[in-house]
Amino acid sequence: MSFPWAAHYAPKNPFMRWMDEKLPLPRLVYNAVGAGYPVPRNLNYFWNFGVLAGAALGIQIITGVILAMHYAANGTVAFDSVEHIMRDVNSGWLLRYAHANGASFFFIVVYMHIFRGLYYGSYKAPREMVWLLGVVIFLLMMATAFMGYVLPWGQMSFWGAQVITGFFSAIPIVGEPIRMWLLGGFAPDNDALNRFFSLHYLLPFVIAAVIVLHIWALHLPGSNNPTGVAVQGPEDTVPFHPYYTAKDGFGLGVFLICFSLMVFFAPNALGHPDNYIPANPLSTPAHIVPEWYFLPFYAILKSFTANFLGVPAKLWGVMAMFGAILLLFFLPWIDRSPIRSGNYRPVYKKLFWVLVADVLLLGYLGQAEVTPTVVLLSQLCAGYYFAHFLILIPLIAKFETPLPLPNSISESVLHGEAAEAAPYGTATA
Amino acid sequence: MLRFFAPWIAPLVGALFVCSLLWAVVMSPHAPAIHLASEEFHLQPKAIHYSFEGPLGRYDNQQLQRGFQVYKEVCSACHSMRLVAFRDLEQIGFNKPEVKALAKGWATETPSLNPDTGEAATRKSLPSDYLPGPYPNEIAARAGNNNALPPDMSLLAKAREGGPAYIASLVTGYADVPADLKKKFPDFNVPPGLHYNPYFANLNIAMPPPLTSDGQVTYADGTKATRMQMATDVSAFLMWAAEPKLENRKRTGIAVVGYLVIATLLAFAAYRNIWHGKKH
Ligand code: HEM
Numbered sequence: 271m272s273f274p275w276a277a278h279y280a281p282k283n284p285f286m287r288w289m290d291e292k293l294p295l296p297r298l299v300y301n302a303v304g305a306g307y308p309v310p311r312n313l314n315y316f317w318n319f320g321v322l323a324g325a326a327l328g329i330q331i332i333t334g335v336i337l338a339m340h341y342a343a344n345g346t347v348a349f350d351s352v353e354h355i356m357r358d359v360n361s362g363w364l365l366r367y368a369h370a371n372g373a374s375f376f377f378i379v380v381y382m383h384i385f386r387g388l389y390y391g392s393y394k395a396p397r398e399m400v401w402l403l404g405v406v407i408f409l410l411m412m413a414t415a416f417m418g419y420v421l422p423w424g425q426m427s428f429w430g431a432q433v434i435t436g437f438f439s440a441i442p443i444v445g446e447p448i449r450m451w452l453l454g455g456f457a458p459d460n461d462a463l464n465r466f467f468s469l470h471y472l473l474p475f476v477i478a479a480v481i482v483l484h485i486w487a488l489h490l491p492g493s494n495n496p497t498g499v500a501v502q503g504p505e506d507t508v509p510f511h512p513y514y515t516a517k518d519g520f521g522l523g524v525f526l527i528c529f530s531l532m533v534f535f536a537p538n539a540l541g542h543p544d545n546y547i548p549a550n551p552l553s554t555p556a557h558i559v560p561e562w563y564f565l566p567f568y569a570i571l572k573s574f575t576a577n578f579l580g581v582p583a584k585l586w587g588v589m590a591m592f593g594a595i596l597l598l599f600f601l602p603w604i605d606r607s608p609i610r611s612g613n614y615r616p617v618y619k620k621l622f623w624v625l626v627a628d629v630l631l632l633g634y635l636g637q638a639e640v641t642p643t644v645v646l647l648s649q650l651c652a653g654y655y656f657a658h659f660l661i662l663i664p665l666i667a668k669f670e671t672p673l674p675l676p677n678s679i680s681e682s683v684l685h686g687e688a689a690e691a692a693p694y695g696t697a698t699a
Numbered sequence: 700m701l702r703f704f705a706p707w708i709a710p711l712v713g714a715l716f717v718c719s720l721l722w723a724v725v726m727s728p729h730a731p732a733i734h735l736a737s738e739e740f741h742l743q744p745k746a747i748h749y750s751f752e753g754p755l756g757r758y759d760n761q762q763l764q765r766g767f768q769v770y771k772e773v774c775s776a777c778h779s780m781r782l783v784a785f786r787d788l789e790q791i792g793f794n795k796p797e798v799k800a801l802a803k804g805w806a807t808e809t810p811s812l813n814p815d816t817g818e819a820a821t822r823k824s825l826p827s828d829y830l831p832g833p834y835p836n837e838i839a840a841r842a843g844n845n846n847a848l849p850p851d852m853s854l855l856a857k858a859r860e861g862g863p864a865y866i867a868s869l870v871t872g873y874a875d876v877p878a879d880l881k882k883k884f885p886d887f888n889v890p891p892g893l894h895y896n897p898y899f900a901n902l903n904i905a906m907p908p909p910l911t912s913d914g915q916v917t918y919a920d921g922t923k924a925t926r927m928q929m930a931t932d933v934s935a936f937l938m939w940a941a942e943p944k945l946e947n948r949k950r951t952g953i954a955v956v957g958y959l960v961i962a963t964l965l966a967f968a969a970y971r972n973i974w975h976g977k978k979h
Contacts, residue, residue, distance in 0.1 A: 311979050312979050313979075350782075353853075356944070357944070363948060364948070516966070516969050516973045516974070517970050519966040519969065520963065520967045520969075520970045522966075523962055523963025523966045523967075524963060526959050526963075527963060530952060530956050531952075534948055534949060534952025534953075534955060535754050543857060543858050543859055543860055544858065547854070556900065574719060574720065574723055575726070575727060576723035576725075576726040576727070578722045578723070579719075583723070586719050590716055593712075593716065597712075600709065604709045606706075645727060646724065646727070649723055650724075652716075652720055653717050653720045656712075656716040656720075660712055660713025660714075661709075661710045661713040661714065664706065664710055683979060684978055
């Protein structure tokens with residue numbers, strides 16, 4: 271693991287020495303996020319988002335565990351138990367608003383993290399496994415957030431569950447039985463609510479476990495960097511601590527400020543008013559929309575409006591929606607270009623920004639009222655999404671002429687200045 | 700074999716999805732969009748300013764008490780407020796004896812059991828009771844309102860787009876059907892038992908105008924009870940009912956954000972200090 275010039279853990283304090291012999295946990299921390307982990311010296315702020323995602327998970331688990339002490343997963347009382355948290359539990363409003371907005375911020379930072387990976391080619395060899403585990407985390411997050419949103423048992427909770435589990439009924443023959451098996455009934459009810467709560471409590475800890483694997487897999491090759499050029503020597507790296515602990519500390523502060531502004535001053539801005547109406551199976555809301563972080567995929571789902579090749583439109587939509595995420599699993603092998611960083615790939619760089627605009631537009635279209643223009647735009651944007659990953663990326667990997675790469679990270683940072691050529695971050699520095 | 704085919708899999712799958720979408724574009728019905736009266740004549744809520752807006756906003760207890768009076772004397776005839784207890788009213792400035800008297804004199808009593816026979820009965824409310832609604836159940840509520848259901852008011856201000864401003868606009872927004880609308884949409888009509896109101900999404904609402912004249916309630920603090928004043932006061936009160944912890948939240952927020960800004964500046968200084976002289 272890690273580079274030969276990584277600092278070695280050598281505790282001076284007798285207690286820490288004793289600890290190191292009996293249970294080398296401090297050694298693990300030292301090697302994972304301490305001075306024993308050499309990191310490229312040129313990481314920019316986009317490399318903050320992994321740590322921030324971990325912080326967001328921490329916030330969700332802490333607030334969630336306390337919420338669960340006051341929440342009751344039963345259709346007759348779930349809505350009122352959430353209001354009990356809001357009104358009677360000490361600082362319950364804070365826990366609940368932090369948890370609800372925490373989910374949104376979790377997705378914001380994870381989306382930044384994913385797009386960082388796309389731009390800088392972090393999914394490419396030798397980090398394929400890191401990427402694969404990341405996509406697994408993303409899927410688990412989506413499942414967790416979906417089931418969490420059902421728990422307050424408001425109108426959007428209920429109808430969201432109805433719509434999303436309804437995707438399964440698009441599968442021919444076995445679809446409807448699968449849907450009923452998942453829900454434990456014909457429609458979402460106590461059985462569904464209870465199992466969703468059980469899974470909503472479980473999955474975050476599964477996510478935490480996959481994060482451990484994700485970081486483990488990352489630490490074999492080490493972090494990618496904005497040039498995409500591999501680390502070659504000690505002059506290319508700095509030890510994680512104190513360099514990146516300091517930078518991540520600053521990033522965490524900015525994150526918490528943004529998060530607090532939402533929690534304390536606009537806690538319902540990202541929510542839907544209908545979820546303050548208790549679930550009512552007999553009254554369908556005028557517009558059923560999922561949480562904002564699902565909107566691009568929701569827009570893709572809705573854009574398949576015609577039967578094609580004997581496959582019904584609804585099934586196309588469901589396949590496309592899942593396909594839009596699952597294709598990320600294959601990305602390391604779809605993109606055959608050996609150049610990682612978008613900085614040195616003129617064509618890829620442009621298409622990357624088109625993709626960002628495309629996904630943002632899909633997000634907007636996902637919540638817009640369905641008009642012919644909205645449908646047409648969704649179809650074009652969904653088409654671009656698939657074309658980008660499945661057609662354009664393999665094509666440009668073949669035909670693009672990359673810009674000249676720097677010889678090394680330190681060369682790109684120092685621009686030939688000799689002043690700082692002395693190695694940094696070595697065991698002795 | 701696989702080596703030869705593998706590079707074609709992704710483009711083929713991509714082409715399949717793209718073709719399906721192109722086919723959907725070709726097949727999409729080009730019927731002109733149906734134009735609805737509710738799209739053209741629906742109004743956005745009026746611009747109303749409340750004391751609790753903004754990061755430093757606070758409730759105005761005088762206003763909340765007036766609003767409570769409107770709720771008690773007008774809206775509570777049809778709308779329940781099941782998540783608010785009488786004792787909660789102490790938070791908006793009523794004292795304990797006042798709350799006790801309010802509970803005791805409430806128009807409907809709290810459901811209970813006859814201690815001797817076990818039969819359903821009612822009793823006078825206590826400060827710890829939640830406000831009893833006007834109807835024993837949904838069927839009774841619908842029966843009393845032309846089959847429409849007056850929604851519970853505890854969370855109403857958070858359960859509608861536009862919040863309190865929407866509520867105030869709605870209850871003062873009743874009007875005659877504009878001549879314009881009749882001309883453009885001859886099929887539009889107001890079914891019996893419904894009332895035209897351009898602030899309501901589909902323009903016809905089952906609630907009869909609740910605030911019909913100025914001076915409908917007599918405010919104890921001498922404020923002139925115009926219809927707009929009553930509407931603004933009751934909507935402010937409904938915001939409090941939906942978000943009683945708002946002041947506490949904003950106050951905490953100022954302290955938390957202040958603390959975080961200082962901590963973040965220090966973290967930034969530490970970061971610059973540690974990286975000082977190191978090109979990156
Ligand atoms: C991956 C991390 C998590 C995500 C993304 C997440 C997401 C969500 C979301 C979106 C809601 C609905 C919020 C609302 O509208 O009120 C929710 C509710 C809830 N979550 Fe989580 N959650 C996570 C972790 C946890 C954990 C670890 C627990 C408990 C151990 C938990 C317990 C609860 C409870 C009790 C509720 C219902 C109360 C409420 O609605 O506020 N969550 N969650």
